[in-house]
Amino acid sequence: MYRKVKVKPILELIFAKQSNSQIADALKVSRVTVIKIRNKNLELNLPIEEVRKMTDEEIYEVFYPNTFKRKTNYVPIDPVYN
DSSP states (O other): OOOOOOHHHHHHHHHTTOOHHHHHHHHTOOHHHHHHHHHHHHHHTOOHHHHHHSOHHHHHHHHSTTTTOOOOOSOOOOTTOO
């Protein structure tokens, strides 16, 4: 079973100038996860003030937009179909 990564604490430590290994050890996540979040943050250029205003769910949506989305198994209804 997958679990959601706590992105906000990782970002806090990234902004505190901690190394990838230090963050991974402190938060019990993989170093690869920290690197991915660090790279995504460089791409997005989010300032720490903005990160602190956001909830964990909002940050997660920004960093992992298509993960844990509900997927429907149904085909949309075509009202024109006869």
